[in-house]
Amino acid sequence: MPQRPASTYFRLGLFVLVGLGCLVAVLFMLGRKQNLFGSSLEVQADFRNVSGLLTGNNVRLGGISVGTVKDIRIVNDSTVRVGLSLDRAVQPYVKKNAIASIGTDGLVGNTIINLKAVPTPAPAIESGDVLRTTAPLALDAMLGTLNVSNKNLVGITKDLREITHKLNSSDAFWQLLSDQRLALEMHRSLQNLAAATALLQGSATDMQQLTHGLRQGRGPAGYLLTDTAFAGRMRHATRQLASTSDTLAHTLAGLKRQIQTPNGPLNTLLADTAMGRNLRQSLRNVELGTAGFSQNMDALKHNFLLRGYFRKQARKDKTRTAAP
Amino acid sequence: MATSTTVAETGAITRFAGRFFQEGFRPRYEVQELLHQCFVVGYQSLPLVGITGFIMGMVLTLQSRPTMAQFGAESWIPTMVGLTIIREMGPIITALIFAGKIGSSIGAELGSMRVTEQIDAMEVSGTNPFKYLVATRVLATTLMLPVLTILSDAIGLFASFLAINLKGVTSLALFTNNVVSALTFGDVVPAVIKTFFFGFAVGIIGCYKGYYAEKGTEGVGQAANSAVVASSLVIFILDLLAVQTTGLLGLN
Amino acid sequence: MLPAPAPVAAPAPAPAPAEIVLTVANVSKAFGTNQVLRNFSLDVRRGENVVVLGKSGAGKSVLIKCIIGLMPVDAGTIRVLGQDVATLDHTALDQLRAKVGFLFQSNALYDSMTVRENLLFPLRRHWLTHSPGEEDELVRQALEDVGLGHTIDMMPAELSGGMRKRIALARTLILQPDIILYDEPTTGLDPVTAREIDQLIREVQQKYGTSSVIISHDMNCVRLTANRVALLVEGRCYALGTYAELKASTDPAIHEFFSE
Incomplete structure (x- = not known):
């Protein structure tokens, strides 16, 4: 039977270990990304419409991935319950009153869930909490809003037209506008006003000096x-x-x-x-x-x-x- | 006639594989020989496989750059190259190179042992040549090809990193993040699992061809040649099956 | 007619009433439609060299491969050292094979191993446990027997044909078998080397008292090594006798082999 030098086994061992090491490293990175190994926090959010959300999609807080979508199930005809698995490390930063909304990663990217903080203070989130949600920015909703805006616009333009019509038909208004003396008096009034404000400014300065002295503790x-x-x-x-x-x-x-x-x-x-x-x-x-x-x-x-x-x-x- | 020969051959190889599962895992265990074969089959193939992987990674990157640049998607090159190498190119290229190197050498070695009666000599020396020669080699190829593939993937990705740095700058951390960002377990695990099958195919076909080589030196050459041809073909067929299977399992 | 080489002595006479160590009884073997052996029978006694003589392709090699259990027989029984080869399981067959040496026509030295490793292979594979010192001694002894002590660390590829044949013989001898089967030991060797091998076969016989079945169509080998000669013609044992008896036969089928 052939004799094999020990270095053969050493090199074989090294070869296998390096190979397995690479595999384990990649799997570990993936696992960390998908939150398989770290301890996680399970919370829920109810949506009316999840816009094609899939399990495994990212959950973001302030644009940073903090977890993944764990499961999606239909609760009733108008509610979809989404289970989120959040990284335990971000627990202090997600408050109980945070709002979850459906969004997309870029223009054509994956569907994601955004967590938005609300300014009012609240305790940190805990396992099993149900987050508040906002409806996604859907195209039909946007069109609905646009429809209302259009109707309002019609009313506004109608009123505007009436006003201009009235203005056009009013002689007094045009007289007022075309009166020369009025302008002159207006000018004088304005001059008086300027003088008055100058005086007022003087008193204000005095006042300021006075109060300044007062603040300094000067004078009785x-x-x-x-x-x-x-x-x-x-x-x-x-x-x-x-x-x-x-x-x-x-x-x-x-x-x-x-x-x-x-x-x-x-x-x-x-x-x-x-x-x-x-x-x-x-x-x-x-x-x-x-x-x-x-x-x-x-x-x-x-x-x-x-x-x-x-x-x-x-x-x-x-x-x-x-x-x- | 050609078809019926192929079918008959397939049947014979299947029976040979069945014998491997029947006898290969019973004592006595040829651990020393297995380790030696692992060394020969795995470690000594690394330079060839490594060079192939390196060139593969570099060429993929350089070739995809102009097209990706047209779409302004140069930052997607690591992701794309990473997916391509890990999912498909790494396993298949490594397996084919492996079939060329190891399949032929096993076919030739066992073929020459057959024609010079070394296999008979082993049998009369109290050794089951099937276990000593076939089982160890098949196990070695089955276990070593995945390791080689992983290393080839790693070398290929590193080459891709170098190629990106030829015309731009990226950090290793960013590159790694880009590659990992698009990867899932569904990409990595099936790709690794199928290499076990590739390795098994290379080993079992090489051994079959060599073990039943015809008498004479011509038989040895034929065994080596047909081992490479058959195992390369089988690798492609298995790859197709792997794609379909992972698709059915919902891993794609 | 070859001139009888003067220094070569006649084979040692076998002790007459020795026990039978190998029995081949009514063995038939066919490959497809080619009937190689037909009701072949042969007995070999302890310490006796029997040469099986026949044309190329007459099934001589098939016969000894059946004896060692490398091929199953179609019909008939083969008893080696009292055991029926066909009925033995793997373990028992391996144990039997440790007592039966086989010298292959192509030597079958393992190309990937040194001479020492080649010799140690059967020793270790047969579950025979020896200390490293004993192993070394056995290897050295076997190589001394064939006169090639200096080749111990060489690879088979570095050796000449005759040397390889001797190493193969040494590998057979290291187990100190009771029976040795020689498959055309002198084929492909030059006449001088062939005579050396013949000489070696006889030395082994005398030194260890082994029985041998020698397959050959080399008449010099037959003359120098055989105590008895079995003539294999069309799958049957056509004739059995000493070299002198058969040479004196007037049967044309026998005479064919002995006339040159």
Whole structure:
């Protein structure tokens, strides 16, 4: 029996392995393309018309193949249920509210299914979901639309013709059009309008400057609007002010009442010293109230309205004394 | 007369094939001889088959370019060439070359062994020559032709890639994608399966012609020649059958 | 009449009351309408060389191919070493064939193998298990027997016709068979080489005590190797006897072979 060197077997093995390797590679590529080996996601979509869709046709999302048509079956006389096998990897990108539609690959290419995303948020699709669909862009539907458009067009042109007819027969309109003075007045009005807008622009500029300063926090108003700590103090001050004026109003009301009563304040004032003392006391109270009010106002001035001013004034004085 | 001879021959070859299935798979198994035959039949045919595949791929590409360019479909060349090679050209060209090389060599080898009584000598040496010579060779051709075809396809596609790059630029990845995009299992699997039958036909006819060679050196030449002619013809007939069968199975 | 070569001795006389190792009884064989063997019968005893003499195409080769089971007989029985060849299954036939050597007319050396591989082929194929050392020893021994020890790694195509015949004989001898069937061992060889082969056949007979059936129409071969001669005429065993007996016969059909 002949002796065979080991290298013979090695080369034979290599030869066979390379050949089988090529075959397996091609089959693997095909399998990946047809989604046979990767894990897939089964979803469904109901169509009225699938336009010659076949099992194995591509499903695309944004123009990228993400799966294939797994099966097509007729559910009833107006519904065809299409089972789609989607790549598991695209699951996060296909939402539950995605819309499936039938399309073609190029002008004369294969029928495909396009998945279209809808802007509103929705959870990712899951196995067994049924997608919404839109009717395919069929030629008869397009012709139907065109028919309606044509009818509308007829109405529009009819109306248009009437309008032009009326216009033609109206003397006033033509007079208006041919009046020279009207044009002149129109021109003047327009000039006035231009002047007015110029003024308006000026005010607008001022306004802008003002608001700009305000935004920067410059000027008392600006400060007022930008300082938050101050706002608190202001609130406090106004509250005090309010209570003071309340007291004042109360007192005055009492005074008025006393004057108006039969044993009015006048005689009381004149006859009764106690009353007079009371009155004095009241007046002191009023004095005290107004003093408080004045104090408050002072504090108010110190706090905001004039503080910036005073500072500026002080700085000005300083520079004036330094200059000479 | 010619017809009746052909029919009789077909019957005899069928019986020979039947004997192969009857005896070929019983022990004792001639594994060593089988491996050696695989080496001779497969590995040593690779250079010839490879060159053929290379030229086939290149010529197909260069020939189809002008026509495709007229239609502005140059980007479809890889797809078209890929389909052509994998579905039909690869298997049939490889099988024909294989029939020419291996069919004739098996016919001549077994024929000369017959006329110099080597086959008888094997029989009296405790060896079933049918198993030792015929079964191993038929199995080897059946198993090796598919491998050769796949390699020839691969070489042909690579040649096509080179030919496209002669007049334009494409990347290997794009080329591969273009080829694979139009392929389906229905293209690849039947094409591979039919090569098993081609290989079996080449082996069984070569062995039959050689095993029953007439006495004398003339018989050897005749065995080699008729082995090539008959197996080439049978390859075409099988190819036709394969097309019809895959069509019936809905794989086309 | 050929001058008797002086140094060649007469074949060794067979031991007279030896057991019969090969029986061919009433065998008939036809190819289509051509009746090759008709009720042919022959017995071969242990250690005996029987030459079957006949014209070309008389069916001599068919006879020994029937004996080894390469062809089925139409009628009659062939018993080799006590076993009926026709009734044996594959395994038993292979076992029997390991004890029967066959030297083919065209040598039938395997062209694709070296001399060593050619010799090892029957050894391994007959399920005979030997260690590599024993195998080497057997191959060397067989080649020594035919005087061609140096050709062990050559291919058959590199050898001359006579050498190939010897290698073929060595391949037969390596199994140390009980019976050897020679199919025209000297045909196509030059006279000198033919005499060497004849000599070898006799040496084998003496050394191993094998029985032989030798098919031949070479009268020198017959004279030098035969203990007995069977004359095959029209499919029958026409005459059986020693070379001297048949040569002395006056039967014209017999005389035809012996007159030159």
